[in-house]
Amino acid sequence: MGLITELLEKRSTTSNPADWFVKSLIGRAESKSGVHVSEESALKYSAVYSCVRVLAETVASLPLKVYERDDDGRSKYPDPNHYLYSALHSKPNDHMTSFTFRETMMTHLGLWGNAYAEKEFDGGGRVKKLWPIPPNKVEVVVNRETRNKLYRVNVEQGEDKVLHSEEVLHIPGLSTDGLKGVSPIAMAREAIGMGLAAEEFGAKFFSQGTNVGGVVTHENQLSDKAFNRLRDSLEEKYEGLGKSHRLMLLEEGMQFESVGIPPDDAQFLETREFQLREIARIYRIPPHMVADLERATFSNIEHQSIDFVVHTIRPWLIRWEQAINTELFGASDRGKHFAEFVVDGLLRGDISSRYDAYATARQWGWMSINDIREKENMNPVDAGDSYLVPTNMMPADRVDEMLDSQLDDTDNEGEQDRQYRQRKLMQKRSATQRSRIASSFESTIEDAAERVIKRETKNVKRAARKHLGERSLDTWEAWLADYYREFPDFIQREMEPPLEGLAEAIAAATAAEVDADDIADLEEFRQDYLDAYVDRHVDSSRGQIDYVVTEALDDEEDPVEAIEQRMDEWEERRPEKVAKNESVQAGNAFAKASFAAYGVTKLRWHAIGADTCEFCQEMDGKVVGIEQDFLGRDEELDAEDRDTDMKIYRPIGHPPLHQACVCIVAPE
Numbered sequence: 001m002g003l004i005t006e007l008l009e010k011r012s013t014t015s016n017p018a019d020w021f022v023k024s025l026i027g028r029a030e031s032k033s034g035v036h037v038s039e040e041s042a043l044k045y046s047a048v049y050s051c052v053r054v055l056a057e058t059v060a061s062l063p064l065k066v067y068e069r070d071d072d073g074r075s076k077y078p079d080p081n082h083y084l085y086s087a088l089h090s091k092p093n094d095h096m097t098s099f100t101f102r103e104t105m106m107t108h109l110g111l112w113g114n115a116y117a118e119k120e121f122d123g124g125g126r127v128k129k130l131w132p133i134p135p136n137k138v139e140v141v142v143n144r145e146t147r148n149k150l151y152r153v154n155v156e157q158g159e160d161k162v163l164h165s166e167e168v169l170h171i172p173g174l175s176t177d178g179l180k181g182v183s184p185i186a187m188a189r190e191a192i193g194m195g196l197a198a199e200e201f202g203a204k205f206f207s208q209g210t211n212v213g214g215v216v217t218h219e220n221q222l223s224d225k226a227f228n229r230l231r232d233s234l235e236e237k238y239e240g241l242g243k244s245h246r247l248m249l250l251e252e253g254m255q256f257e258s259v260g261i262p263p264d265d266a267q268f269l270e271t272r273e274f275q276l277r278e279i280a281r282i283y284r285i286p287p288h289m290v291a292d293l294e295r296a297t298f299s300n301i302e303h304q305s306i307d308f309v310v311h312t313i314r315p316w317l318i319r320w321e322q323a324i325n326t327e328l329f330g331a332s333d334r335g336k337h338f339a340e341f342v343v344d345g346l347l348r349g350d351i352s353s354r355y356d357a358y359a360t361a362r363q364w365g366w367m368s369i370n371d372i373r374e375k376e377n378m379n380p381v382d383a384g385d386s387y388l389v390p391t392n393m394m395p396a397d398r399v400d401e402m403l404d405s406q407l408d409d410t411d412n413e414g415e416q417d418r419q420y421r422q423r424k425l426m427q428k429r430s431a432t433q434r435s436r437i438a439s440s441f442e443s444t445i446e447d448a449a450e451r452v453i454k455r456e457t458k459n460v461k462r463a464a465r466k467h468l469g470e471r472s473l474d475t476w477e478a479w480l481a482d483y484y485r486e487f488p489d490f491i492q493r494e495m496e497p498p499l500e501g502l503a504e505a506i507a508a509a510t511a512a513e514v515d516a517d518d519i520a521d522l523e524e525f526r527q528d529y530l531d532a533y534v535d536r537h538v539d540s541s542r543g544q545i546d547y548v549v550t551e552a553l554d555d556e557e558d559p560v561e562a563i564e565q566r567m568d569e570w571e572e573r574r575p576e577k578v579a580k581n582e583s584v585q586a587g588n589a590f591a592k593a594s595f596a597a598y599g600v601t602k603l604r605w606h607a608i609g610a611d612t613c614e615f616c617q618e619m620d621g622k623v624v625g626i627e628q629d630f631l632g633r634d635e636e637l638d639a640e641d642r643d644t645d646m647k648i649y650r651p652i653g654h655p656p657l658h659q660a661c662v663c664i665v666a667p668e
Contacts, residue, residue, distance in 0.1 A: 039111040039136065042185045047279035050290040052110035055283065058313055059320070060103035063342040064088050069335070079337060083126050084328055088339055092130040093120070101132065105171065108135050109316070110283070113173035113181030116151065118163060119328070127328050130169060140170075140180045149179065171323045184282060284312045309343060317341045344375055359443035432608050434509045435664045438587030441505070444498040446579035452494050453574050456541065457567035459483065464563040468549070476549075484542060488534045499530055502583070503590045510594035514667060520597035522590055529589055533582070581656060588654035588665055595667055596626050602668035605630055605655070614639035615646050616663050623668045629653045 042048045066088060068079040079085060092101040105115040112135035120129035139152045149165040173181030280287050286308050324339045358375075361367035369384035463483070467476035503526045511519045544566060552562035592603065607620035618639050624630055631637065631652035636645040646658075655663035 039183065039185045043111065045279075047276045047290065048185075051279055051283035051285045052107055054285055054289050055110050055313075055316065056103045056106040059106045059316060059341075060099045062317070064098065064102070064320075064339060065342060066337060066339050068337055082337055083122075083128070084337075084339070087128060087130055088324065088328075092117075094129070096132075101130065104132050106316070108132070109171060109173050109181070111183070111185055112136060113175075113183045114138070115171040117169040118153075119167055119169060126330065133168075142179065166327075169323060169327050171319055173319070187282075284308075313343070317343065359447075360440060363440065363443065432606075432664070434506065434513070434587070434591065434666075435584075435608055435662060437505050437509055438502065438583045439662075441498055441502045441587075442579045442583045444501065445495075445582050446575045448494045448498050449578040449582075450571075450575040452491050452537075453570050455490065456487065457570055460545065461564055461567050464560045468559045468563065480542065480545065484538050488538060491534045491537055492530060495533060496530060499526060499533075499582075499586055502586055506587055506590040507594050510591050510598070514595070514598045514600060516598045520594040522593055522597075525593045526590070529586060533586075577659075581659065584656045584662055584664075588656075592626065592654050592665060595665075600667045601626055603654075603665045604668045605663060606666055607663050613658075613661075616657055616661060619657060619663065631657075 043052065065078045066080075066082045066085040067076040068082070069076050080089075088098065090098055092098060096104070101117075105117065108115040114135045116133040116135060116138050117130040118133055119127045120131065122128040133151075133153055137154045141150050141152065142148070143150055149170075151163040151165070151168050151170070153161045153163060155161045172179070173184070175181045276290065277287055280290055286305065289305075289308065321338075321340055325334070328339075329337055358367065358372045362369070362372065365387050368387050370380040373380055373384065460483075463476070463479045467473075467479055503522045507520045507522050510516075545563065548562045548566045549559045551557075552559040595603065602623055603626050605619045605622045607616040615637050618637060619630065622630055629651040631648045633648060633651055635648045637648065637657075638645050654665050655661055657663060
């Protein structure tokens with residue numbers, strides 16, 4: 001047995017981890033900037049302190065739970081009765097909460113690249129407490145004979161305690177040998193040293209006041225006594241931050257000339273700003289999280305924060321979880337129990353984005369009401385655990401069965417007719433799936449329309465009380481003209497995201513229908529459609545408002561009351577109406593534009609749904625050229641089961657034919 005092995009195998013008589021866990025040993029190294037940089041001195045640099053604090057507080061604030069896995073291996077449930085639950089989630093030792101423990105351990109990782117904690121066991125050999133060990137007191141050595149890791153801990157000066165791997169929870173950071181993490185401070189010593197040097201320069205600059213450096217000249221030679229008196233007088237009266245900008249009085253024709261370099265000329269501020277971003281880059285922290293908002297905007301901060309969770313925090317959490325699961329759980333627990341951080345709260349977007357995602361998840365059946373309420377930190381409700389099932393869908397493995405059943409009655413047809421019929425059925429199925437894609441955007445379109453209409457009704461009501469309440473029609477008309485000149489910009493901003501998402505989804509679906517190699521670029525068409533939608537919205541609003549006011553005045557009624565009543569109707573009904581109509585209108589418009597881009601020359605009208613009206617049934621199967629309209633202005637559509645015809649007041653190039661129509665177009 002070698003000398004090192006013998007030394008490491010010698011066990012200390014110290015048995016209480018708390019005896020040493022607050023002691024530390026400081027190592028120092030000098031950077032090329034002349035500043036001594038150690039893990040603890042680096043923490044005095046504001047950029048390092050901020051980055052380490054962001055990492056430590058983020059990891060410490062996340063819930064860390066022990067889960068039990070079901071026998072099927074797919075479901076998991078928190079197990080608060082597990083012996084490790086308290087140590088990880090609540091109180092790991094007698095002196096620390098879980099937050100403080102993880103904050104300390106993460107600080108060690110951020111400074112030294114390693115976090116160590118000694119395990120304290122109960123009578124059954126199970127971990128009951130965890131005590132952090134200062135990393136600068138630990139040396140990791142591998143026993144060459146047994147290949148086991150050993151940890152030599154400096155307890156007192158000259159006194160070591162040797163711990164075996166099963167006695168230590170070790171979380172290494174980025175490593176070059178797989179045994180011990182490298183210190184971020186050591187790797188970034190020069191960058192940190194330069195930052196500390198810049199801080200020291202700034203402190204000295206202000207401590208010296210205006211006399212950072214200068215020369216006092218005299219035409220004659222001064223005696224030693226006169227020189228010392230002059231120097232002491234200048235230092236006493238003018239040196240120091242509190243004596244800055246004083247008027248300097250010189251005797252006997254003396255002249256003062258400053259030779260100091262102004263901080264701006266030395267790019268002092270730019271250097272400090274660059275070093276801040278340099279340290280943030282080393283720790284992979286978004287600049288806005290360390291108070292550098294120079295390049296931050298409201299639109300990119302949310303995405304930077306999500307990127308921080310995914311690319312910065314997530315790797316650290318995986319290190320924590322894998323170390324805990326392999327080093328703290330007993331052999332009988334592994335596979336059955338495991339620890340995991342809950343990060344859902346960090347990934348939550350703004351309220352609109354979250355609610356859009358919840359609506360989609362609820363509609364398509366993978367989240368229940370109570371699942372959603374739990375994520376929003378709300379209590380469950382009765383009957384909130386049920387899941388929705390879209391009734392107009394079927395498993396993919398039943399498609400062939402469906403097609404065969406529809407072809408059973410065509411045994412007398414020739415093979416060519418049979419193939420043609422099968423192709424048409426498949427086309428209709430693809431079109432029906434595209435219809436479902438469009439309908440899945442109803443909720444997002446409705447949310448956007450609701451925001452538009454809420455703002456619109458609020459402003460119109462306020463203006464009506466102000467102008468119509470005074471019976472000032474001129475100022476009312478002027479306000480309407482000004483308002484609806486600017487309001488389209490808000491409509492554009494709110495309606496663009498859902499329509500953009502719908503356009504991308506439809507373009508992908510139509511590409512699959514015609515086996516196109518590339519997905520059509522609908523950006524220009526989408527913008528034209530959005531412009532047209534805004535015009536339709538404004539025209540509808542102005543038309544209704546003008547009609548309501550005119551009718552109220554003609555009937556000698558209060559126009560303000562009439563406006564408020566119509567605005568209330570808008571808030572109650574108009575968002576849903578817009579969503580149902582636009583999901584069909586925009587879905588078919590984007591599909592038609594996509595098919596045109598793919599080279600399709602003819603379109604077929606498909607009436608789908610169980611409640612298809614007689615007029616839609618009359619249109620079912622109609623084929624036109626892709627540049628043509630299915631129905632022209634002033635045409636009349638005749639239905640056998642209807643006593644009256646449908647008068648067409650505008651060209652119909654694609655569905656919907658009327659309100660609540662869910663028809664769709666597909667390639668012929």
